[in-house]
Amino acid sequence: MTVDDILRLCVCPDCRTGLKPVRDTDSSQLLLLFCNQCNLVFPVDDGIPILLNRAARNHEVESPLIDEAIARLRPTVRKTLQSGIESTQRILLTRIGKRTWEWEDEAFWSNEYGQAVSAETEKAWTLRLWEREPFVQRLIEEYGGFASRTVVDVGAGDGYTFRHLIAPHTSEETVYIAIDISSQGLKLNRKMNPHRRSLYVVSTASSVPVRRGAVDILMYWGILHHTAEGSGALSAGRELLAREGYILLFEAVDRPTVAAKLGLKTPHESEHEGRIQLPKLREAIGQDSSLNVVMQRELHSCLYSVAYRGRVGRVLGGRRMMYRLVSALDHAVIRSVGKFVGPFRPAGVLMLLRVQGHCAG
Numbered sequence: 001m002t003v004d005d006i007l008r009l010c011v012c013p014d015c016r017t018g019l020k021p022v023r024d025t026d027s028s029q030l031l032l033l034f035c036n037q038c039n040l041v042f043p044v045d046d047g048i049p050i051l052l053n054r055a056a057r058n059h060e061v062e063s064p065l066i067d068e069a070i071a072r073l074r075p076t077v078r079k080t081l082q083s084g085i086e087s088t089q090r091i092l093l094t095r096i097g098k099r100t101w102e103w104e105d106e107a108f109w110s111n112e113y114g115q116a117v118s119a120e121t122e123k124a125w126t127l128r129l130w131e132r133e134p135f136v137q138r139l140i141e142e143y144g145g146f147a148s149r150t151v152v153d154v155g156a157g158d159g160y161t162f163r164h165l166i167a168p169h170t171s172e173e174t175v176y177i178a179i180d181i182s183s184q185g186l187k188l189n190r191k192m193n194p195h196r197r198s199l200y201v202v203s204t205a206s207s208v209p210v211r212r213g214a215v216d217i218l219m220y221w222g223i224l225h226h227t228a229e230g231s232g233a234l235s236a237g238r239e240l241l242a243r244e245g246y247i248l249l250f251e252a253v254d255r256p257t258v259a260a261k262l263g264l265k266t267p268h269e270s271e272h273e274g275r276i277q278l279p280k281l282r283e284a285i286g287q288d289s290s291l292n293v294v295m296q297r298e299l300h301s302c303l304y305s306v307a308y309r310g311r312v313g314r315v316l317g318g319r320r321m322m323y324r325l326v327s328a329l330d331h332a333v334i335r336s337v338g339k340f341v342g343p344f345r346p347a348g349v350l351m352l353l354r355v356q357g358h359c360a361g
Contacts, residue, residue, distance in 0.1 A: 001198065001199045006021075006030070006033075006049060006199065007020075009175070009199065009210055009211060010049060010199075010201065010209050010211070011211050012037065012042075012051070012209065013053040013203060013208075014035070014038050014040070014053050015035065016211075016212070017035065017037045019034060019042070020034045022034055022041070022069070022077070022081065025072070025077070026072075030044050030049075031069035032081075033049055034084055038087075039083060039087050040084055040087055040091070041069075041084050041085055043062050043066050043069060044065070045202070046187070047200075048186055048200045048202060049201050050065070050183070050201075050203075051201055051203045051209040052202070052204065055100055056207070057092055057095055059096045061183075063089070063092050066085065066088065066092075101228045102205075105226055109157065109181075109182045109185055110182045110183075110185065113184040113188045114184055116158065125160055128161065128250075129164055129165055130320065130323050131250075131327075131350060132165060132248075132250065134295075135248055135295055135297075135350055135351075136165055136166065136248070138294065138295050138352055142246070142352075145169050146166055146169045146170045146171075147169070147171035147173065148174060149170075149174055149175075149216035149217055150175040150177070150214055151166065151170075151175065152177045152208065152218050152219065153178050153179065153221070154179045154218065154223055154237065155180055155220065155226065156178035156179055156180050156189055156200075157185040158185055158192065159178055159189035161219070161221050162178075162193070162195075163192060163193055163194075166219075167193070167194065170195060172196070173197070174195070174197060176193070177198075177210060177215075178190075178198065178199070179203050179205065179208055180203075181203070181205075186200040205223050206228065206229050206236060207236065211240075213240070213241070213242050214240065214242070215240040216241070217246050217248065218237050218240060219247075219248045219249075220248070221248075222250050222251060222252060224249075224276055225275055225276045230280065231283075234247075234284055234288075235284070238288065238290070243356075244356055245354075246294075246352065246353065247291075247351070247352070247355065249349075249350070249351045249353065250350050250351075251349055251351075252276065253275050253276050253277070253281070253298075253348060254275035254277050254278070275347070278298075281349070285351075285353065291353050291354075292354045292355075292356060293351060294352040294353065295350075295352040296350065297349070298346035298349050299346055299348050299349070300330070300346055300348040301333050301334050301338055301344045301345065301346060302343040303333050303344065304326060307326045308326070
């Protein structure tokens with residue numbers, strides 16, 4: 001996408017006003033974005049804007065990019081931006097050696113994406129696609145699909161779900177905006193994503209730097225439990241949606257397990273793997289009169305986990321008929337035994353939410 005697209009869609013993550021481009025004098029490459037109101041600059045990494053609010057700014061990531069950008073600016077341009085550059089550098093100096101909540105997860109995920117790049121093969125998440133497909137189909141029935149829509153993927157990572165489940169239903173006019181804290185994940189996403197009108201932005205899930213009212217479909221695929229706000233992050237995201245829009249959501253939810261009681265964490269988990277409390281998620285949705293639940297499914301009881309673990313999981317994993325059987329049993333167990341026995345309660349929930357009558361500010 002072009003610089004004009006970035007300026008049209010993206011805003012300052014702090015004051016939410018528009019940004020001004022700062023380009024390389026010789027190549028016209030976008031180097032920085034400048035917020036006149038906050039008097040701050042934001043670096044651009046190989047075409048990917050890094051738009052972090054003050055609390056999440058990262059000296060290690062941003063300072064080298066800003067220094068490189070300064071070296072490529074004409075003295076007159078540098079002088080014009082001097083105050084903003086100095087203000088930004090002062091903030092970044094206070095962040096030396098500090099990691100906010102979001103960055104505690106970033107190292108784990110960047111390592112995961114780095115391994116995917118080295119392997120040169122795509123990790124298959126077939127079960128996730130089968131789980132989410134009915135919700136995408138229902139959205140298409142309700143909303144007419146993704147053609148000519150603006151879709152924001154919060155916590156997009158490598159964009160697997162968009163690429164396999166959403167992209168086939170898009171048009172050339174569809175705008176895809178991938179938001180993630182990991183630039184490594186976004187670069188992998190960009191490399192593998194065939195959709196041309198795509199924009200990649202490094203930012204946090206709780207302060208998405210996109211204009212209010214500019215989004216038609218918002219996607220949270222397992223990202224809320226990675227935020228400090230948890231279910232509360234939905235409120236900020238909902239503000240991005242147009243007067244009528246939709247939210248596709250999957251979230252890991254809390255249920256009693258032996259490992260959790262012992263405080264154990266499996267080796268493949270990132271720093272923040274605490275689950276969302278399902279009652280709190282429902283409460284957050286219920287408190288917003290503009291949010292309506294169109295479709296919902298609780299899933300992933302211990303039965304499901306056992307079926308798709310180890311050798312059994314490898315046998316069942318690629319068989320759709322077996323998935324339908326396991327899924328139906330899982331659903332039945334959750335609705336019956338799960339009401340009384342902790343391990344048979346859901347460990348995940350899928351939702352399609354409709355936003356209606358909301359007036360974006």
